[in-house]
Amino acid sequence: MVLDNIRIVLVGTLYGGNVGSACRAMANMGISRLRLVAPDPHIKWDEAERMACHSEHILEGRQVYGTLAEAVSDCVAVAGTSVREGLYRRHARGPREVAPDLAALAEKGPVAVVFGREDKGLLNEEISSCTHLIRIPTSTVVSSLNLSQAVMVVCYELFSSLGKYEPLKEKSELASAALRERMFELWRSHLLRIGFMEEAKADHMMAGFNRIFSRGALTQDDVMILMGVIRQNEWAIDHLL
Amino acid sequence: MVLDNIRIVLVGTLYGGNVGSACRAMANMGISRLRLVAPDPHIKWDEAERMACHSEHILEGRQVYGTLAEAVSDCVAVAGTSVREGLYRRHARGPREVAPDLAALAEKGPVAVVFGREDKGLLNEEISSCTHLIRIPTSTVVSSLNLSQAVMVVCYELFSSLGKYEPLKEKSELASAALRERMFELWRSHLLRIGFMEEAKADHMMAGFNRIFSRGALTQDDVMILMGVIRQNEWAIDHLL
Numbered sequence: 001m002v003l004d005n006i007r008i009v010l011v012g013t014l015y016g017g018n019v020g021s022a023c024r025a026m027a028n029m030g031i032s033r034l035r036l037v038a039p040d041p042h043i044k045w046d047e048a049e050r051m052a053c054h055s056e057h058i059l060e061g062r063q064v065y066g067t068l069a070e071a072v073s074d075c076v077a078v079a080g081t082s083v084r085e086g087l088y089r090r091h092a093r094g095p096r097e098v099a100p101d102l103a104a105l106a107e108k109g110p111v112a113v114v115f116g117r118e119d120k121g122l123l124n125e126e127i128s129s130c131t132h133l134i135r136i137p138t139s140t141v142v143s144s145l146n147l148s149q150a151v152m153v154v155c156y157e158l159f160s161s162l163g164k165y166e167p168l169k170e171k172s173e174l175a176s177a178a179l180r181e182r183m184f185e186l187w188r189s190h191l192l193r194i195g196f197m198e199e200a201k202a203d204h205m206m207a208g209f210n211r212i213f214s215r216g217a218l219t220q221d222d223v224m225i226l227m228g229v230i231r232q233n234e235w236a237i238d239h240l241l
Numbered sequence: 242m243v244l245d246n247i248r249i250v251l252v253g254t255l256y257g258g259n260v261g262s263a264c265r266a267m268a269n270m271g272i273s274r275l276r277l278v279a280p281d282p283h284i285k286w287d288e289a290e291r292m293a294c295h296s297e298h299i300l301e302g303r304q305v306y307g308t309l310a311e312a313v314s315d316c317v318a319v320a321g322t323s324v325r326e327g328l329y330r331r332h333a334r335g336p337r338e339v340a341p342d343l344a345a346l347a348e349k350g351p352v353a354v355v356f357g358r359e360d361k362g363l364l365n366e367e368i369s370s371c372t373h374l375i376r377i378p379t380s381t382v383v384s385s386l387n388l389s390q391a392v393m394v395v396c397y398e399l400f401s402s403l404g405k406y407e408p409l410k411e412k413s414e415l416a417s418a419a420l421r422e423r424m425f426e427l428w429r430s431h432l433l434r435i436g437f438m439e440e441a442k443a444d445h446m447m448a449g450f451n452r453i454f455s456r457g458a459l460t461q462d463d464v465m466i467l468m469g470v471i472r473q474n475e476w477a478i479d480h481l482l
Binding site: 017021024025027028029030051053054055096136137138139141142143144145146148149152153156159160 | 258262265266268269270271292294295296337377378379380382383384385386387389390393394397400401
């Protein structure tokens with residue numbers, strides 16, 4: 001049930017062999033839902049098939065999307081993976097720490113684990129739309145992992161964490177990524193309107209809000225409240241002045 | 242220091258890509274000593290080079306041996322990996338449990354972690370010469386891991402276990418695999434001579450002894466075997482002289 005709700009999302013993958021190897025790693029760890037976002041148009045599917053040993057059903061069942069937002073729109077949590085460190089990535093935790101949280105969330109709804117391009121990883125704007133950020137601990141000398149190896153480590157930790165998480169006790173359903181996205185758009189336009197931030201700083205500030213609201217899981221009720229505050233502010237500006 | 246003492250040993254590897262991917266996984270986890278035992282004569286080294294991204298130094302520094310015994314002769318511990326279950330493999334533990342033990346041993350001397358062939362894994366006689374046996378937990382549906390993925394999981398656990406092991410407090414130096422091998426040969430010839438076992442059962446029985454002497458604690462079965470040897474010795478002295 002928990003593993004059935006995990007979606008492995010590969011963004012902009014260049015090499016078919018990595019997609020196939022990722023399928024096999026997923027199958028080893030009982031995970032079977034693969035989503036691809038804009039894979040390279042020249043990707044070699046025959047290489048993917050050759051590496052997807054014992055996991056051809058996962059490869060064949062893949063779903064392909066144009067954007068990350070579309071690929072995760074139904075997900076109640078979106079965990080990005082990154083080896084890079086930077087302003088937008090300081091809240092990353094190791095897969096062993098994050099796995100029990102994701103497993104608990106996956107009891108409630110679909111959870112995406114997102115892996116970036118072989119050469120560039122995930123872009124800042126993609127990281128910004130994630131609720132969790134995972135950094136696999138590595139040697140400082142060679143920190144860049146092969147894509148399918150990274151998929152293996154995270155799937156292994158998810159599989160190993162089963163039964164080690166606290167069940168969530170929220171009454172409201174968890175909010176989907178699409179609903180959260182609507183909330184952030186509302187906040188963004190409002191915060192710009194009231195002069196809380198300038199356009200030039202908006203991405204940075206919204207990444208900060210995303211981190212704040214990703215510390216716990218957001219329920220639909222939470223999102224309704226957070227959107228309600230903004231709507232009320234908008235009304236106040238229009239009517240009280 | 243600990244990671245410098247880890248030797249990754251690949252036995253009878255068929256595909257160059259797996260050797261290269263294993264090198265990259267090792268490099269990610271700070272491990273750099275690669276030993277190959279009788280790799281397939283048709284192995285494609287150019288594929289290995291292509292996959293050994295950021296870890297060409299490990300691939301180039303590989304040492305090649307004719308037999309597993311030669312490859313591990315200087316090692317104070319030899320951990321085999323296996324997905325199969327069977328009479329010789331029941332004492333396998335997960336990599337997370339074994340890693341701290343191997344890290345503690347690697348403070349004292351070289352420790353080998355041994356991975357078998359892509360198609361057949363390690364043979365029973367190879368398992369028999371190991372002091373530890375690792376089984377990576379997997380889905381029951383698809384239990385066979387890609388070779389380099391298995392290397393990644395074990396190296397990741399070794400890397401992650403650093404600092405989480407109890408330093409060994411033995412006063413004596415640890416025995417090397419070669420010395421242990423001499424002991425087992427002595428036992429074997431003695432046990433055959435005194436009629437404790439028949440030649441046809443000798444491999445099976447010696448695998449049992451190897452398990453016993455690779456453990457920290459002895460089970461009741463172990464004690465029964467050790468007592469049986471003494472009783473047979475007593476009988477032999479009374480009746481054969």
